[in-house]
Amino acid sequence: MNQSFATTALYLALLTGCGDKEPALTPAAAAAVAQCDQSAAHPDDPDKGRGVKGVKDGELNIVMAAEKCSEALALAPDFSRVKFQLSRAYLAGGQLDKAIELLTDAGTAGHGASMAYLGDIMLYGLAGFESDPDLAKNLYQRAAKAGFKPAAQLADDIVADAKQDSKQAAEMKAQAANVKYSQPDFIKALMENRTLVTTMNYAKVLHYGLGVLSGVQYHCPEAVKDIDNLVLKFMVAMTKKAGSFKRAMELAAELEEEYQSGALTEFKQGAVDDGYAVASTKGCNATETKNLIRVASSYFQ
Structure with missing residues (x-):
């Protein structure tokens, strides 16, 4: 018919x-x-x-x-x-x-x-x-x-x-307006599909990228499927950025003090929370979420 x-x-x-x-x-x-x-x-x-x-x-x-x-x-x-x-x-x-x-x-x-x-x-x-x-x-x-x-x-x-959907949309919009990110400049750059220019240790940049992707995956499991693969690519990406494996190890070693004090663990958890906040308030199919996934994933290429 x-x-x-x-x-x-x-x-x-x-x-x-x-x-x-x-x-x-x-x-x-x-x-x-x-x-x-x-x-x-x-x-x-x-x-x-x-x-x-x-x-x-x-x-x-x-x-x-x-x-x-x-x-x-x-x-x-x-x-x-x-x-x-x-x-x-x-x-x-x-x-x-x-x-x-x-x-x-x-x-x-x-x-x-x-x-x-x-x-x-x-x-x-x-x-x-x-x-x-x-x-x-x-x-x-x-x-x-x-x-x-x-x-x-x-x-x-x-x-x-329809009323419930409208109410949920309004609540999500309000939540998005009130979200406090651990790294506001970094997360904003990711959502806007641009790479943040920073003097941050590149190992921390990768930790943050991995963390936000993990956070998105918690809320949108179908959107990010290769987290384990990205973990394996961590040192490869570090070496590529540093120019040599030796320099990559030196950059990683610079974070030893932060690791021992717990600051690095807190930083990584903040990244996870930031990723989850974007996915849960913007939505899995939102442009901001897709931009974040695209840019953060590109750090491991």
């Missing part, structure tokens, strides 16, 4: 009135629809046949529902409830394109349960559609107005999720 056509049809479903009246049925068609109702009516569908209890999604007999509702649709091709009930069999059987076509037809005619099911498809991005919570919410609201009661809570859940 063409996605652009289908999406347009979903929007049209939101613009319909209360729905068309179901057409009059011949006795044979009425009998077929009754059997379809028994096989695949939804328990909460206000349009289901009189006296019909309905069948939950997980209890649907797919083969029987498909057979009975296909027969009913052949005799009552404009009956929205039958289209919906046949779509349930198609959905359960994995025939999403057929199901969506029927749901769209029935939803455009104002059938509430059909619009709610379309809402599920748009919310979770099924059948190749991109997730669209706004459209899903509108479909749920429309479904609730048409009498499909479960849809009202589904719409409220989307609104609540």
Whole structure:
């Protein structure tokens, strides 16, 4: 089914009135629809046949529902409830394109349960559609107005999720504004995708780079995957920067006093905290976080 056509049809479903009246049925068609109702009516569908209890999604007999509702649709091709009930069999059987076509037809005619099911498809991005919570919410609201009661809570859940996301974003922004970094100039340079010009011992520069990457990894494990490899590259990078292995060892030795006093350990922990603070307040996919990873990793090249 063409996605652009289908999406347009979903929007049209939101613009319909209360729905068309179901057409009059011949006795044979009425009998077929009754059997379809028994096989695949939804328990909460206000349009289901009189006296019909309905069948939950997980209890649907797919083969029987498909057979009975296909027969009913052949005799009552404009009956929205039958289209919906046949779509349930198609959905359960994995025939999403057929199901969506029927749901769209029935939803455009104002059938509430059909619009709610379309809402599920748009919310979770099924059948190749991109997730669209706004459209899903509108479909749920429309479904609730048409009498499909479960849809009202589904719409409220989307609104609540949006409010929570907005609240979390505001909290993260506030946290980011109040973060106190152990090496503010250094971390700022990393986030701005530039190398800090410093007289700091290069061994400490590498320790800091390794620390911030470790901190990012704690919050974003998929963003930094080769920490162990960088540790192995530490002395290689030192030697390359110093010009000789001997000079690299001399630079490392200069940190012995800081190591003995605990200052180096504190410095390295500050680097880890800085990396974690950037990742947790900016976000794993933020430009600042990606810049930090790129520049800090480049020290070990």
